[in-house]
Amino acid sequence: MNFNEQMAKALAQARELQQQMFDAANQAGGDLKPQLAETLRKAQELQKDLQPARNGIECDGRAACERRLAASQRHDLDGI
Numbered sequence: 001m002n003f004n005e006q007m008a009k010a011l012a013q014a015r016e017l018q019q020q021m022f023d024a025a026n027q028a029g030g031d032l033k034p035q036l037a038e039t040l041r042k043a044q045e046l047q048k049d050l051q052p053a054r055n056g057i058e059c060d061g062r063a064a065c066e067r068r069l070a071a072s073q074r075h076d077l078d079g080i
Helices: 003-056 062-078
Strands: none
16 A cells, blocks of 8 residues: 555545544534523523522622622522
8 A cells, every 4th residue: 555545544534533523523412402401491590580689689899799699599509
């Protein structure tokens, strides 16, 4: 086998591997779509639930506000 034949064979193998990786990535993405959609729905629901609490928190400083918000979010997440 000469150099050109070896190079053609290597390129063909690389194209085949690339196609296999593309197919695997597409399949994995398709498998995750229902889970991602459910996670997004829950996140949007949680965001709606947290919005009144976020708006009602009176903060005496940015750090205090962030601590209160984090504690509120943690408490809400514990209930899930």
